[in-house]
Amino acid sequence: MQLDHSTLWWIAxxxxxxxxxxxxxxxxxxxxxxxxxxxxxAYMGLGFTGQVLIAALVGALAVLxxxxxxRARPGDPSPRAxxxxxxxxxxxxxxxxxxxxxxxxxxYRGANWTAIHRPGxxxxxxxxxxxxxVGNRLxxxxx
Numbered sequence: 677m678q679l680d681h682s683t684l685w686w687i688a689x690x691x692x693x694x695x696x697x698x699x700x701x702x703x704x705x706x707x708x709x710x711x712x713x714x715x716x717x718a719y720m721g722l723g724f725t726g727q728v729l730i731a732a733l734v735g736a737l738a739v740l741x742x743x744x745x746x747r748a749r750p751g752d753p754s755p756r757a758x759x760x761x762x763x764x765x766x767x768x769x770x771x772x773x774x775x776x777x778x779x780x781x782x783x784y785r786g787a788n789w790t791a792i793h794r795p796g797x798x799x800x801x802x803x804x805x806x807x808x809x810v811g812n813r814l815x816x817x818x819x
Contacts, residue, residue: 682715685717714727717730764806769806769814780799789813790812792815800818803818804817
């Protein structure tokens with residue numbers, strides 16, 4: 677049984693999609709797009725060199741596009757700063773005074789906590805919002 681080039685390209689694309697389903701790497705789908713483009717090029721009668729060039733070009737461009745789209749999207753917040761993980765995020769505290777080491781003692785949820793500020797921000801007194809938990813310290817931002 678003789679298989680033509682387009683069938684081999686489509687088989688390779690199918691194997692790549694199956695591998696993506698097992699591994700979960702979205703980039704393999706982009707490679708499968710390149711392999712499918714190679715199959716279409718073979719179906720249109722291009723020579724083997726043209727098929728390989730089209731498959732490589734489409735696959736590479738799809739991977740690059742996927743990479744840049746994912747890179748431009750903001751990532752998930754750190755679990756330390758995620759309100760669905762830690763209900764303290766977003767709550768407010770009142771800071772009366774900052775110590776010379778950049779910490780402040782605040783009363784929060786009936787207990788004394790140590791609050792810290794972000795690097796580069798001048799500490800100020802008043803109301804602050806909890807933006808993250810760093811160990812057992814509250815990282816706060818002025819409101």
